[in-house]
């Protein structure tokens with residue numbers, strides 16, 4: 001597949017399909033039955049019964065996150081539902097409500113299905129705004145079926161309202177990639193003018209991280225590989241791009257690009273283990289490593305002496321809460337951040353996974369769920 005070009009084709013924010021609120025008996029869903037796949041698109045019945053607090057969402061677009069690929073390959077130390085409909089960057093409209101759901105959304109609302117499908121909202125974590133860490137949390141496209149289907153059942157209280165001015169295709173990748181990097185940059189605790197390194201800068205999360213960082217006034221050192229990802233990161237405002245495959249000395253180049261001392265933080269948005277290897281060497285003393293990318297079976301090797309002596313911080317950052325989603329979408333709706341994406345049909349998901357696995361996708365692929 002040709003690398004993703006920046007997509008600026010959404011002419012109107014409202015898709016005509018958003019106005020069709022009828023629910024058919026059958027619909028299309030991309031399903032895999034066992035670890036490792038394959039995934040296939042099938043025609044299956046639409047859920048008829050909605051339980052308390054559930055809403056039926058007519059999904060029009062969904063981004064494809066590398067997490068969906070990890071889930072299908074089964075390379076994480078967690079079990080998911082099987083058979084599974086993946087997808088957790090869904091954008092669409094509410095078409096039916098279970099009892100109690102009307103407290104949170106109404107029919108016709110434009111909403112997003114994010115990774116955290118539900119959390120209890122009552123525990124210590126939820127009360128403090130750490131909804132992803134709730135022991136009861138459900139995950140879209142992992143513990144419950146997700147957004148790679150035309151009609152998805154989700155939990156009304158965790159659906160994200162999508163601003164009217166933001167087209168659904170633009171909005172979809174914000175629901176995981178955008179929220180995640182927006183929150184990760186908060187965890188980096190930077191101030192305007194400071195340097196942040198972003199390994200994985202040309203990918204789905206990374207290209208949005210570059211933009212949220214630039215919007216916050218940080219100076220971005222983008223790390224990824226290939227001319228398309230270089231062009232994308234530079235266009236989005238990265239001050240420096242370092243190709244991790246061709247550089248002779250990554251640590252030295254990054255230090256030089258940040259005044260000799262190294263960046264104040266690294267937000268690691270790469271899906272491969274190698275991106276973690278040198279991050280603790282190139283961040284400056286008192287710097288923060290924010291772990292975001294989730295390569296399976298990977299350890300961060302931190303030398304105790306230098307962690308203390310250089311006063312380094314290592315922080316894990318896991319998606320974001322409902323408020324982070326509202327804020328990340330608002331920034332996108334105001335045009336400060338734009339998803340760079342290519343639209344393909346749901347039926348092309350197997351090929352998207354292939355291309356994602358071989359690192360060919362710059363920015364995001366957004367699926368038109370009807371195609």
Ligand code: 8ID
Pocket residue numbers: 064065066067068070176177180199200201202203204205206223224225229244269270271272273274275276291292293294295317318319320356359361363
């Ligand atoms: O909550 C979370 N922490 C969270 C949320 C969503 C996604 C974590 N993730 C995880 C995914 O599961 C995945 O492991 O973040 C990772 C990145 O997801 P993505 O952005 O959806 O993947 P992508 O579009 O394939 O981009 C990955 C980029 O990493 C680059 C690749 O070239 C690609 O552009 N990359 C790799 I692989 N190794 C690199 C390295 N050593 C690297 N870039 C720099 N240095």
Ligand code: ZN
Pocket residue numbers: 065066067068088115176177
């Ligand atoms: Zn994701």
